[in-house]
Amino acid sequence: DAKTTQPTSMDCAEGRAANLPCNHSTISGNEYVYWYRQIHSQGPQYIIHGLKNNETNEMASLIITEDRKSSTLILPHATLRDTAVYYCIVRGAGNNRKLIWGLGTSLAVNP
Amino acid sequence: DGGITQSPKYLFRKEGQNVTLSCEQNLNHDAMYWYRQDPGQGLRLIYYSQIVNDFQKGDIAEGYSVSREKKESFPLTVTSAQKNPTAFYLCASSTYQGQSEAFFGQGTRLTVV
Numbered sequence: 001d002a003k004t005t006q007p008t009s010m011d012c013a014e015g016r017a018a019n020l021p022c023n024h025s026t027i028s029g030n031e032y033v034y035w036y037r038q039i040h041s042q043g044p045q046y047i048i049h050g051l052k053n054n055e056t057n058e059m060a061s062l063i064i065t066e067d068r069k070s071s072t073l074i075l076p077h078a079t080l081r082d083t084a085v086y087y088c089i090v091r092g093a094g095n096n097r098k099l100i101w102g103l104g105t106s107l108a109v110n111p
Numbered sequence: 112d113g114g115i116t117q118s119p120k121y122l123f124r125k126e127g128q129n130v131t132l133s134c135e136q137n138l139n140h141d142a143m144y145w146y147r148q149d150p151g152q153g154l155r156l157i158y159y160s161q162i163v164n165d166f167q168k169g170d171i172a173e174g175y176s177v178s179r180e181k182k183e184s185f186p187l188t189v190t191s192a193q194k195n196p197t198a199f200y201l202c203a204s205s206t207y208q209g210q211s212e213a214f215f216g217q218g219t220r221l222t223v224v
Contacts, residue, residue: 043218
């Protein structure tokens, strides 16, 4: 199962873009990259996922490198409510679709 | 509204007692999962079930048991054999086919005294 590596913590000014990197160098060809975030003492919230192409939704953009060994989650205009722990996860393929969680990045959005 | 519900939000038990955590979903999802989270750590998989009447051990199944008699329900029992049961427990569900996202409940914080 592929593992991910993320910085322990990051800061971002309110209103600026937050770029959260993730390394998943052992990802296999049919495994997807998922991003979740968790606000303290709540259940994780799905943000976005992708396979090889860049993806965008109302919450964020996901940029995956061509070799698929790393990705970046972009929150285009961070707000104080985006302060959370962000998890980059590789999802198992085939009959094993369990999510493999790392320690995440604690993002602090500052006023 | 569709969603996944965990109850109760806070649970206190005495050491040596078994306790069952409830997880119900009305999303018609085939797969359900139980995770444990300890302070400052990521989620660790306890058990998962991809279809009714079938489930598999995750990475830390010792001291836990589950059942999947109905599609909507996936209760987790924390037994007295679990050495460090105090933790935040999260239940999730997803569709079995395809790469849909998993939806999470709001968690149950279990404290064993």
